[in-house]
Amino acid sequence: xxxxxxxxxxxxxxxxxxxxxxxxxxxxxxxxxxxxxxxxxxxxxxxxxxxxxxxxxxxxxxxxxxxxxxxxxxxxxxxxxxxxxxxxxxxxxxxxxxxxxxxxxxxxxxxxxxxxxxxxxxxxxxxxxxxxxxxxxxxxxxxxxxxxxxxxxxxxxxxxxxxxxxxxxxxxxxxxxxxxxxxxxxxxxxxxxxxxxxxxxxxxxxxxxxxxxxxxxxxxxxxxxxxxxxxxxxxxxxxxxxxxxxxxxxxxxxxxxxxxxxxx
Numbered sequence: 723x724x725x726x727x728x729x730x731x732x733x734x735x736x737x738x739x740x741x742x743x744x745x746x747x748x749x750x751x752x753x754x755x756x757x758x759x760x761x762x763x764x765x766x767x768x769x770x771x772x773x774x775x776x777x778x779x780x781x782x783x784x785x786x787x788x789x790x791x792x793x794x795x796x797x798x799x800x801x802x803x804x805x806x807x808x809x810x811x812x813x814x815x816x817x818x819x820x821x822x823x824x825x826x827x828x829x830x831x832x833x834x835x836x837x838x839x840x841x842x843x844x845x846x847x848x849x850x851x852x853x854x855x856x857x858x859x860x861x862x863x864x865x866x867x868x869x870x871x872x873x874x875x876x877x878x879x880x881x882x883x884x885x886x887x888x889x890x891x892x893x894x895x896x897x898x899x900x901x902x903x904x905x906x907x908x909x910x911x912x913x914x915x916x917x918x919x920x921x922x923x924x925x926x927x928x929x930x931x932x933x934x935x936x937x938x939x940x941x942x943x944x945x946x947x948x949x950x951x952x953x954x955x956x957x958x959x960x961x962x963x964x965x966x967x968x969x970x971x972x973x974x975x976x977x978x979x980x981x982x983x984x985x986x
Contacts, residue, residue: 772800790830818845819853835866851884890917907938923956
């Protein structure tokens with residue numbers, strides 16, 4: 723199966739747009755050689771070929787070629803086929819998720835939160851942790867649905883069980899704040915440590931704040947600074963600022979410290 727991919731990771735550089743006419747036959751006009759042969763198979767409902775078409779127009783085969791309308795066409799067509807044929811491979815769950823992204827974000831298609839919700843749920847029900855996390859956010863914000871914090875928390879916890887790092891950090895924040903659940907900083911720290919083991923920058927930053935303020939752990943500027951440094955190396959600007967704030971505080975304390983007289 724092809725390498726996993728996500729639309730939100732696309733690099734929008736050197737984009738070449740083809741015709742935006744949505745049809746299966748469009749790829750026969752755009753392509754030549756092997757890709758054209760794949761296109762013909764895709765038109766005949768070959769799932770693997772449709773996946774290649776979706777990846778091609780999303781810029782995953784040639785990063786200089788991105789055509790969102792055609793990418794959407796093939797993602798949605800493949801997602802529907804996967805549901806119909808009950809295709810189990812995780813790559814089809816990702817296709818369903820990406821179809822939801824098109825609808826949710828209005829990527830060259832009319833924004834439709836209900837259709838986005840439909841495809842996110844299809845993907846999440848098949849075990850996709852990012853789709854679960856997206857559903858948690860949707861229900862929390864009330865994007866196209868009635869705001870439902872209980873349902874949001876349900877999907878968030880499912881995403882945590884599925885191993886989603888962003889979900890672990892968000893759930894840690896919820897436990898720390900005691901908003902939707904009874905406050906429990908012990909659980910919050912446990913979740914953050916789990917996420918840190920998988921190199922989550924936001925978890926490093928969040929746990930750094932626990933050590934900075936001595937919340938449920940012994941206050942330690944050294945530990946906080948190390949955690950902020952780890953997050954900063956992953957380009958989390960908030961962590962970089964926190965790191966340098968500690969530097970400034972340490973410099974000020976050194977500069978203002980009384981100097982002992984050599985005669986004393």
